Amino acid sequence: MKFNIVNEIKLIYTRKGNTEKEVLNSQDATNIFREHFDADQIDYRESFYSMYMNQANKVLGIQKISESGITSSLVDIRIIMQGALLCNAVSFIILITTLPVI
Structure with a gap:
């Protein structure tokens, strides 16, 4: 018996609280x-974050996109765009934390 089944995809965006930042x-x-x-870990390894905002520049949320080694972080643009689409963001800001130059 052969079935033609298409998988259902469920994407979820939830908000904990209501921010007015x-x-x-x-x-x-x-x-x-x-x-x-975490102030103790900000210089420990490279991380990549995205902040999503609505049309009034109110923050909808912050998502950690990746956290990798000491000098590099792999980023997939599809993950950034997925977050923006899920929360109906009008704009986003990206941030990369790196080790300080001595």
Whole structure:
């Protein structure tokens, strides 16, 4: 017996709480990103984050896209765009944390 079955895909976006944080400039974005970092681990390895916003520049959420080695992080643009589409973002800001240059 042969069945032609198509898999159902379920994509979910949930919000924990309701944020009213607004990004008006780069300093606002930096402050919001820093709230989500563990200060003891920010210089430990390279990480890539994306912040999604609505049309009023209110933050919808922050997603960790990747965390890799000390000097590199692999990023798939499809993951960034999937997050933007799931939360109906109008814009997004990306952030890469790296080791400080000494």
